[in-house]
Amino acid sequence: MIILLYFIFLFNSDIEYITYLKYCDSSLTKQNVKQAIYELEIQYPEIVYAQAIWESGHFKSSICLKGNNLFGMKYPRRRHTLAIGTYKGHARYRTWIESIIDYKIWQGKKMIKGDYIKYLRKRGYNHNKKYGNKFR
Secondary structure (H helix, E strand, O other): OHHHHHHHHHHOOOOHHHHHHHOOOOOOHHHHHHHHHHHHOOHHHHHHHHHHHHHHOOOOOOHOOOOOOOOOOOOOOOOOOOOOOEEEOOOEOOHHHHHHHHHHHHHHOOOOOOOOOHHHHOOOOOOOOOOHHHOO
């Protein structure tokens, strides 16, 4: 019961918790990642899915495989996170699904309007001006 309450505290919504339970023991596949992104109602899902593939080297980078980090996210200083530490300077997660849920937490609850690639640059996600051109 205490573990269940702990997990409910970690997640912002029932959708996140239910999706976590569904995928916590699932294999890391392109299909599972894409489906989880949609089930979590992440904004701009096609771009976010392309980011996951790009940032993780098609789910083969060590940051992805050993750190369960699909997006190359750094450990946040201020916001709530599911990260449990760092690996090679990036946030480390228990499972790959926690990485996706953490991305949703990073996006926030407000609807993001306009060009999502410009939004990513503005938020400092990547400082390369050409970042994201492949995702369109």
